[in-house]
Amino acid sequence: MDHQDQLAAQFERNRGHLRAVAYRMLGSVSEAEDAVQEAWLRLSRADVSEVANLAAWLTTVVSRVCLDQLRTRKSRREDSYDTFVPDPIVTRIEPAGAPRVDPEEEAVQADAVGLAMLVVLETLAPAERLAFVLHDLFGVSFDEIAAIVGKTPVATRQLASRARRRVQGAPQGDGDVTRQREVVNAFLAASRSGDFEALLSLLDPDVVLRADAGNIPADALAASRLIRGAEDVVRQALLFAKLSPHSQPAEVNGLPGAVTVVNGKLFGVMSLEVRNGRITEINILADPDRLNHLPLPA
Template sequence: MGDEEVLARRFEEHRGQLRAVAYRMLGSLPEAEDAVQETWLKLTRTDPDAVRNLGAWLTTVTGRVCLDLLRARKARREEPMDDTFVPDPVIRPLTRTDPEQEVLQADSVGLALLVVLETLQPDERLAFVLHDLFAVPFDDIAPIVERTPAATRQLAGRARRRVQGATPSADVDLGRQKEVLDAFLAASRGGDFEALVAVLHPDVVLRVDAGALVRDTAASKVVQGAKTVAAQALTFAQYARYARLVLVNGTVGLANAPEGRPLSVMGVTVADGRITHMYILADPERLEHLDLAGVLGD
């Protein structure tokens, strides 16, 4: 086995974590893959014998690559998106029922957290993601953000307070989540307005991202209140019969692909038996990157 093949095999052992880091940093599945690939290229240009801890080295390099991407977004004033932005969801078949096992999945970070991360400054996001989510020491993060370890700790602390203050509480039991989504689907398919209102929290927030091409139209929106959101759900009741339960970022959600054509993916936050937050991605361009047919078995 050649040296390059050995190096590639060692890299593959860490790919899952690197993809998880990049996804949390960028909220975009294609960009996360690009960042991991860039990390691999940087590794091939480095003397591996000089790297004492390959996993730690790869994680920090991936973080640096993602930080550069986030800074470039900010410079172009393309990101963060407005209030309607929904990060790329990770879709899996609804085959596992043990929530503890789902939490162990590298990409099971909730959409609610990703939405909050989008509001952070790039340096804050890096410090929080690497330290709080992947236990990277501040001494290793500091050189990336060009700050002292103490200042880097402050960055992470500031980010942590914003995350804790904005991330909604959620029921992690997949069985209870499924009961709520089943009730939501039944009410939608039956056109039952009162049943829809009953399954929604009075202050439920619906966020719909229809994509950059139609972001200035009514298709992308933020709507609040059970009756208002229920009315919106009934507007699309004709498509509810195509919706299927799936795992969206580790929690029960819905994927909608009538006649095999990806239409939308919805992630939700469930608390106390009702839906408190709904995140719908209906961007045709980004939906093309999701393997909905494979997940739905179509």
């Protein structure tokens, strides 16, 4: 095996980790793949003979690529933060009556990064997001992060701290995967039957619904919108009752959610946050352009 083949093999061993870092940094499946591919290109052109920890080197490279992307697109999304929903990752679509997963798998799901957190991360400054993701989610030291963002370790620690406060202040679920699955199934059933009271009983009074339909005209039924409050969210849910028979439970970002598929075409992906048996936040991606490029399990 020649040197280039050895590098390629080492890179492939780290690809999953690099993709995970890039996705949490960017909230986009396609952009994350592009960042990982750029890391490979830089590796293939670099002399890494003196690099003691290639995984750390690659993490630094992909982080810098992501930071550049975040800085480039920052102004592009300032007007759409309220309704922007990051790309979801659907890893399983559950047929009706599917058995529950085992406790070990549920523990893995409970540690997943949900869309609600990614929505909050979209509102952070690029350096704040990088510091939080690398330190809090991947355990990278502040000394290493400081070298990436061009700040002192103390300043980098402050970036992560500010980001952490924003994340902790957002609506969050309680990590009870079994209960969340029950609530998702109940929500889908109530939507299909058009049961206003049943839907209302499942929602926290201060629930937030965020629907990202991309560039669909503002007067369209499925236009992007942000809705707060249980009764208004129920009314919005009932507007889409005709699509509810096509919705089914799915695993979205490692947690129970739902997808809507009509004639083999993906119409929407829904993620919910559940606390104490009530839905506190609903995030829906209904952007046709992005859904067309969303990888789904076979």
